[in-house]
Amino acid sequence: MTAAMTSAGSRPPATGESAETQSPEQAAHGAARRTVGRVAAAVGPMLSALAVAVGVWYAVTYLVLAENRRFMLPPVHQVLEVSVLQSSHMTPMLQALWLTVQVAVLGLVIAVALGVTQAIVMVQSRWMERILYPYAVILQTMPILALVPLLGIWLGYGFGSRVVVCVLIALFPMISNTLFGLQSPSAAAHDLFTLKKASRWQRLTKLQLPAAVPSIFSGLRISAGLSVIGAIVGDYFFRQGPVGIGGLLDVYTQRLQTEDLFTAIGLASLFGVVVFSLFATLDRAVVGHWYGMVRR
Amino acid sequence: MSVDAATLHAPTADILAARPSTLLMRGVCKTFSTGTVALTDVSLEVAAGDLVSVVGPSGCGKSTLLRLASGLDAVSGGTIQVNAAATSFVFQEPTLLEWRSAQKNVELIDELRGVPRAERRRRATEALELVGLTGFERQFPRQLSGGMRMRVSLARSLVAEPDLALFDEPFGALDEITRLRMQTELQRIFRLKQFAGLFITHSVSEAVYLSNRVLVMSGRPGRIVADIAIPWQYPRPPELRYQAEFAALTGQVSAALEGGHE
Numbered sequence: 001m002t003a004a005m006t007s008a009g010s011r012p013p014a015t016g017e018s019a020e021t022q023s024p025e026q027a028a029h030g031a032a033r034r035t036v037g038r039v040a041a042a043v044g045p046m047l048s049a050l051a052v053a054v055g056v057w058y059a060v061t062y063l064v065l066a067e068n069r070r071f072m073l074p075p076v077h078q079v080l081e082v083s084v085l086q087s088s089h090m091t092p093m094l095q096a097l098w099l100t101v102q103v104a105v106l107g108l109v110i111a112v113a114l115g116v117t118q119a120i121v122m123v124q125s126r127w128m129e130r131i132l133y134p135y136a137v138i139l140q141t142m143p144i145l146a147l148v149p150l151l152g153i154w155l156g157y158g159f160g161s162r163v164v165v166c167v168l169i170a171l172f173p174m175i176s177n178t179l180f181g182l183q184s185p186s187a188a189a190h191d192l193f194t195l196k197k198a199s200r201w202q203r204l205t206k207l208q209l210p211a212a213v214p215s216i217f218s219g220l221r222i223s224a225g226l227s228v229i230g231a232i233v234g235d236y237f238f239r240q241g242p243v244g245i246g247g248l249l250d251v252y253t254q255r256l257q258t259e260d261l262f263t264a265i266g267l268a269s270l271f272g273v274v275v276f277s278l279f280a281t282l283d284r285a286v287v288g289h290w291y292g293m294v295r296r
Numbered sequence: 297m298s299v300d301a302a303t304l305h306a307p308t309a310d311i312l313a314a315r316p317s318t319l320l321m322r323g324v325c326k327t328f329s330t331g332t333v334a335l336t337d338v339s340l341e342v343a344a345g346d347l348v349s350v351v352g353p354s355g356c357g358k359s360t361l362l363r364l365a366s367g368l369d370a371v372s373g374g375t376i377q378v379n380a381a382a383t384s385f386v387f388q389e390p391t392l393l394e395w396r397s398a399q400k401n402v403e404l405i406d407e408l409r410g411v412p413r414a415e416r417r418r419r420a421t422e423a424l425e426l427v428g429l430t431g432f433e434r435q436f437p438r439q440l441s442g443g444m445r446m447r448v449s450l451a452r453s454l455v456a457e458p459d460l461a462l463f464d465e466p467f468g469a470l471d472e473i474t475r476l477r478m479q480t481e482l483q484r485i486f487r488l489k490q491f492a493g494l495f496i497t498h499s500v501s502e503a504v505y506l507s508n509r510v511l512v513m514s515g516r517p518g519r520i521v522a523d524i525a526i527p528w529q530y531p532r533p534p535e536l537r538y539q540a541e542f543a544a545l546t547g548q549v550s551a552a553l554e555g556g557h558e
Contacts, residue, residue: 188391191368195385196408206407210395290395292436 074259083259093248093260096235097267100244103159104231104275107166111223114167115174116216122175123182123208124200133179140172144230148237158241162234169230170223177219181212214287221279228272245271316379317341318460318492319365324374326360333517334360337374340511340520344459347486347493349503350520351549352513358496359388361518362464365494380459380492386466390445392437392452398424399433402452416455423451426485443474450482454489463495467502479505480534487530500549505537512552522552 054076061075074082083089118136122129144165155161185207193203235244243251245268252261319342326335334357342348352358363369364376366385392401402423406416424433427447437445446466453461463482467475479502486493486506497503503510504526512522526545528536536542 186389186391188387188389189393191387192385192391193408194368195366195383196405198408202408206404207393210393213395291438292395292397 071256071258074262079259079262083257083263089260089263092243093245093264093267096243096245096248096264097271099242100231100235100246100268101271103162103166103234103244104227104271107163107230107234108170108224108227110163110167111170111174111227112220115171115219115223116178118175119178119182119212120204120209122179123204129179136172136175139168144168144233152238156240157238161238162231162244165234165237166227166230169233170227173219173222173226174216177215177222178212181215182208184215185211213290217283217286221276221283224275224279225272228268228275232268317343318346318378318380319494320375320377320379321361321365322375322377324361324364324376325372326357326364326369327372335364336517336519338518338520339374340523342460342492342494344492345490346509347495347507348509348511349495349497349507350511350513351497351500351503351553352518353515353553354498356513356515357518358498358513359464361513362462362494362496365460366462378460382456382458383460383462384453384456384458384491386449386453386461386463388465388468390437390442390449392445392448394437397434397436398429398440398448398451401437401448402455405452405456419455420451423455424448426454426488427451427481441474442470443478446470446478447481450485454485457489458491461491461493463493463497465496465498468498475502476534476537482506483530483532500546500553501537501542504542504546504549505532510549512549521555522549524549524552 057073058075061070061073065072118132122132147168148165151161151164155164189207189211190203193207198206231244232246232249234246236246236250239247245264248264249261249268252258252264319340321338321340324335324338325333327333338361340348350358350361360369362385364371365378366383367378368385393404396404399417399420402420403416406419411419421430421433424430427450429444429447429451432440432444435444437448440448449466467478470478483506493507495503495506497506508526510522510524510526511520512524513519514521524545
């Protein structure tokens with residue numbers, strides 16, 4: 001106790017709790033409270049905004065909408081009761097979501113493989129870049145909806161077409177980001193490799209690709225978000241076989257099951273948020289590690 | 297011309313016979329595809345144990361000279377002869393690979409040549425020790441100061457055991473204190489390794505302090521207007537920079553530079 005007192009005394013004056021930190025237990029308690037405080041400070045504003053939104057929701061449901069039009073925005077508790085907490089409603093939605101996840105993951109994997117490969121091909125020669133890059137840009141600017149009927153005729157209306165839509169939407173950021181990264185090494189760095197008579201392969205694997213890692217990961221972050229959109233758009237339009245969450249959105253709209261519609265929208269959004277946070281975290285971790293900012 | 301005729305550049309037969317030249321340039325011209333004439337009729341010779349500096353106004357083709365000597369660019373006229381098993385090149389910027397630790401950056405050259413892992417590790421450790429970076433092997437470029445990054449760059453160039461070392465204003469971007477320290481370091485390494493060195497700089501005092509010959513180039517199109525011998529033995533103490541004889545020689549080089557401007 002005495003030791004703790006002395007050490008507390010020799011410590012520079014801490015803010016707020018300095019008078020209380022007299023024993024290790026109390027100090028630990030203080031630290032825990034500080035952590036709680038930090039979390040509250042981070043999440044608090046978000047939760048307040050959510051509370052306000054729910055308030056507005058209820059206000060619109062009960063004050064703005066007439067009773068016969070209340071189905072357009074059913075109250076929150078009704079969405080929970082009728083849809084979220086009913087396993088007979090929730091189970092098919094989760095199954096549909098799982099299917100959409102599969103489409104998104106497969107689409108993303110293909111988009112990454114294609115995008116990185118195409119960028120590598122383009123960086124090998126200026127000619128290749130001149131030939132391929134305009135088409136990549138056209139692919140990006142072309143409205144995917146315009147392609148949907150054609151894809152249906154070519155590939156059918158099932159899983160395959162959904163994945164293709166997903167790939168088409170997610171591909172461009174992978175190409176452009178990888179290309180940017182591959183082109184980032186300085187002229188001097190290239191001179192160094194030229195002077196040491198490095199082969200094309202060595203230049204690619206020891207200079208260009210390592211230099212591109214950070215941009216590949218930021219491309220991956222963008223493409224992952226797009227692959228979620230692509231998968232949902234894909235199963236909205238291509239309905240053969242098991243239904244995805246995008247297909248359910250349409251089904252619920254047709255049947256005016258707005259409680260289920262809200263749940264499905266919520267699930268789809270949650271999926272998007274999870275994917276985004278996952279890849280944002282991955283991006284930060286990898287790039288930090290890549291430049292030695294994180295100690296191994 | 298304020299330089300006396302004896303010190304003007306004229307590669308005479310007896311010089312060439314005395315020591316085998318590591319780098320020999322004769323009547324070298326360089327005209328870029330844009331039509332810019334960068335160099336006209338440049339002749340110079342660097343022998344083993346020579347540390348030759350080239351000073352000149354910016355844009356006079358000093359760096360072009362170095363790129364030609366290294367083989368990065370081809371001459372438009374004249375000949376270049378290099379008698380060196382290994383040539384090294386130190387760039388203006390440290391040009392390190394940001395994702396590699398200091399050690400791995402130094403190992404790069406041997407990696408490209410296919411030297412076995414244990415061997416290249418040993419050689420990199422030695423080179424880092426030579427530039428005084430022992431203990432920093434695992435640091436990444438971003439964690440190092442500008443001077444330390446340049447030391448890593450030096451170590452990388454030394455790992456190849458060069459017979460001919462080319463330097464393209466390597467200390468130009470460093471602060472004054474670091475710069476003076478790096479000059480002393482380079483001199484120590486030069487004495488130890490006895491390579492033939494060609495050092496491009498825009499600093500007259502750096503050229504005079506480091507080298508045993510200073511070549512002065514004129515403005516574009518670049519040509520060599522003076523070849524001034526620097527007589528002092530190595531090692532040269534840092535205090536030499538504040539001696540009257542040092543001032544006299546820098547004055548002579550500066551005068552040649554001014555003459556070349558006109």
